[in-house]
Amino acid sequence: MTPPAVLTLxxxxxxxxxxxxxxxxxxxxxxxxxxxxxxxxxxxxxAVAFIGxxxxxxxxxxxxxxxxxxxxVADDQIEAACASLAVAxxxxxxxxxxxxxxxxxxxxxAAGAYTxxxxxxxxxADPARVAADFDGTFCxxxxxxxxxxxxxxxxxxxxxxxxxxxxxxxxxxxxxSVFAANYLxxxxxxxxxxxxxxxxxxxxxxQLAAPLxxxxxxxxxxxxxxxxxxxxxxxxxxxxVERQQRALEQWDPATGALYRALAIATTELAQR
Numbered sequence: 345m346t347p348p349a350v351l352t353l354x355x356x357x358x359x360x361x362x363x364x365x366x367x368x369x370x371x372x373x374x375x376x377x378x379x380x381x382x383x384x385x386x387x388x389x390x391a392v393a394f395i396g397x398x399x400x401x402x403x404x405x406x407x408x409x410x411x412x413x414x415x416x417v418a419d420d421q422i423e424a425a426c427a428s429l430a431v432a433x434x435x436x437x438x439x440x441x442x443x444x445x446x447x448x449x450x451x452x453x454a455a456g457a458y459t460x461x462x463x464x465x466x467x468x469a470d471p472a473r474v475a476a477d478f479d480g481t482f483c484x485x486x487x488x489x490x491x492x493x494x495x496x497x498x499x500x501x502x503x504x505x506x507x508x509x510x511x512x513x514x515x516x517x518x519x520x521s522v523f524a525a526n527y528l529x530x531x532x533x534x535x536x537x538x539x540x541x542x543x544x545x546x547x548x549x550x551q552l553a554a555p556l557x558x559x560x561x562x563x564x565x566x567x568x569x570x571x572x573x574x575x576x577x578x579x580x581x582x583x584x585v586e587r588q589q590r591a592l593e594q595w596d597p598a599t600g601a602l603y604r605a606l607a608i609a610t611t612e613l614a615q616r
Contacts, residue, residue, distance in 0.1 A: 351375040351498070354410040355398065356425055358382035358391030361440055362416030364471035365464070368478055370397035374501035379407045394471065406430065412494065415439040415449075422448045431455035436491045438462055442518035445511040446487035453488070460487025460495060461514075464504065465521055479503030486511040531606070532557055534599050541595055569613060577610045 353375045355366050362382075370377040377398040382388040388400035401407060409432060417425050419441050426437065426449050433456030437449050442463040449459035463484040468474055483504045485492055499506055509517050532553060539549035563572035576584040585607055593600030 351411040351494070352378045352408075353412040353414060354379045354381070354407050355391070355395075355414050355416060356381050356407075357414075357416035358387050359416060360468040360471045360474075361464075362414070363391050363394045364468055364474040364478075365414065365416060365440065366391065366395035366398065367471070367475040368502040369498060370395050371475075372498070372501040374498045375412065378410050381405070381407060410435070412436045412438070412498075413452075419444050419448075423451070427451040431457045434458065436460070436494045438487065438491060438495060440464065442484070442521055443515055445514040446491075447511065458488040458491035458494070460485065460491035461511075462495060462499065462504075462506075463509075463518070463521075467525060480505060482507050484509040484517060486514070530602075534602055537596070537599065538592070570616060573610070573614060577607065577614050 351374070353369055355362055355377060358366075358380060366377050366380065369375050377395055379401045380388050380391050380395065380398040381401040381403065382391055383403060385400055385402040388402070392398045392400045407413075407430070409430075413429060413435065415422055415425050415437065416439070422439050422441060422444060429437065429452060431437065431452045435452075435457045436459075437452040437457045438446070438460040439449065440462055441448075442465075444461070446459045446461045449457075449461075453459045461484075464478075465482045465484060466474065479502075481504055483499060483506050485495070485499075485506045486509050496506065535553050535557075536546070536549050539552060540546065544552065560572060560574075566572075576582075576588075589600060589603055589607065592603050
């Protein structure tokens with residue numbers, strides 16, 4: 345019996361996500377990374393070097409025909425990048441945006457391609473680390489069932505755990521990830537700046553925040569938000585909350601506004 349041909353994949357976009365996903369797909373053996381195209385030939389070459397496979401292609405140059413195309417570009421560039429593709433019927437085109445659905449790939453779908461989105465739920469700040477420990481990473485997937493059928497074994501091969509999501513709720517879905525990642529950073533930054541304002545050295549401030557932050561996160565994920573809530577609002581100590589509010593507004597109005605907004609939301613949580 346003739347073994348099935350290994351699928352070929354072209355990658356457009358060589359940023360942190362694109363490089364990490366390219367290396368994962370190439371090293372898994374589930375597909376062949378073929379052409380890599382970015383904003384410049386130099387950055388495409390750098391991406392190819394990181395991935396360990398593929399051919400760097402200059403901007404605007406034609407790509408070889410591939411079974412799959414991954415658009416790893418910024419959200420506001422997805423539609424334009426898709427419209428520029430030479431699409432063949434039956435080709436799979438997908439992007440990895442968390443905020444936008446596969447509807448952005450309408451031009452490819454109209455030309456006969458099968459389209460989808462695959463959003464890995466993790467930070468790509470360190471692509472090498474992502475590629476090294478991707479196993480078990482959840483990926484929110486939606487799109488044409490035929491595209492997802494092709495992508496499913498590729499995602500399984502890199503250790504992804506696929507979670508079907510509602511395309512109509514994609515923006516709210518991504519906002520959840522922003523709360524869990526980006527805004528968590530903002531809140532911890534506010535804590536560290538407040539410690540420094542109290543005269544505590546940067547290194548010591550991080551040590552003070554670390555057990556509070558890590559233990560609280562563990563409690564939320566194990567017990568749920570309401571059970572994990574502690575502090576003055578959970579105790580009903582509104583006098584302390586008001587005193588902290590005034591102190592923060594005097595020190596830094598923007599941080600005071602953030603505290604007030606969080607206090608309102610936390611009070612509603614405690615009441616639930």
